[in-house]
Amino acid sequence: MAVSATLLSEIEDAFDAMSNSLRLFDERLYQSSLSISLPWVKEPGLQKQIARELYNDLWHKDHQDGRKTTTNYGLVGANESLIVAAKHLNHHKARLKTAIANLKKSELPQLHEHLHKRSIALANSLNQTGLARLHLKQCYRQIPLLESRPDxxxxxxxxxxxSIRKLSVEEAMGRLLKLDISQPHIQIQLEKLSALHQATPLAQIQQQVPVIRANFSWKTTDNHWQRQARNCPLPILIPLNEGDTLPEHNILPTEPPEQRNRALRSDSKIDPTPFLSSLRIHLYRN
Known part of the structure; x- marks a missing residue:
């Protein structure tokens, strides 16, 4: 399936702009003498090197699951020029995300029987631009930064x-057809799904992956606290002047605490037994 040269050119231009802004950001971080704290990095002399590697990590590694991203947390002291460079980089990351989204939706059909062709067309297009090994999620994610130093x-x-997502029978069929339909267990699920009325609502249940979250606190002039929270898969840029210290912060264990796999409540509207086990899709109870 052909993709227009215009869309490919937009992706190439957006990637080049993002790469150039990343190079400038990296240079300014390399030149910075402000404090860095990455609690999982035990050797102080490696803190800046690891931070730079995290921000520059855009490509798939061998055997890396494309659905997963590398994560590390911490604080990076940043002067004004580094903050400005980060904002420019974030702008171009967003521009690249938009360009690839345009490629996905503009010229590729939406009907479920062609979904697999869409992914092939996208892969072929990225191969043409030399970006097939690009880890898109790691390209898109913004550099986290604050406008002022918290306490x-x-x-x-x-x-x-x-998370629970409501699906139609048609949507579920499209997802099932993307799997290996030569397998007997997929064929059985296709038969089960085909027997449903088209208006039957379905629920897809997805266990959420734990993320690192940062809670920031600023002491106000009237002795109260202003608070803000956000997910932070990368070290956060903290505005500092020369000689300033990083704010007080805690150290996390390297692994999230074990989660209990809670069963669906007995009074839930969703049948606890999966209807389509390969897709974690359940029926709603009558």
Whole structure:
């Protein structure tokens, strides 16, 4: 399936702009003498090197699951020029994300029987531009930064448990057809799904992966606290002047605490037994 030269050119231009802004950001970080704290990096002399590697990590590694991203947390002291460079980089990351989204939706059909062709077309297009090994999620994610230095930062492992997405029979069929339909267990599920009325609602249940969350606190002039929280898969840029110290912060264990796999409540509207086990899709109870 052909993809227009215009869309490919937009991706190439966006990637080049993102790469150039990343190079400038990296140079300014390399030149910085401000404090860095990456609690999982035990050797102080490696803190800046590891931070730079994290920010520059854009490509798939061998055997890396494309759905997963590398994660590390911490604080990086940043002067004004580094903050400005980070904002420019974030702008171009967003521009690249938009360009690839345009490629996905503009010229490729949306019907479920062609979904597999869409992914092949996208892969072929990225091969043409030399970007097939690009880890898109790691390219898109923004450099986290603050506009002012907080008085304290508290990191925590956070999980919202599970997400429940309502699907139609047609949507479920499209997802099932993307699997290996030569397999007997997929054929059985296709037969089960085909027997449902088209208006039957379905629920796809997805366990959420724990993420690192940062809670920032600023002490106000009237002796109260202003607070802010966000997910931070990368070290956060903290505005500092020469001689300033990083805010007080805690150290996280390297692994999230064990989560209990909570069963669906007995009064849930969702049948706890998966209807399509390969896709974690359940029926709603009558």
């Amino acid at each position: 304290s930062v508290r990191f925590s492992w956070y999980s919202s448990g599970r």
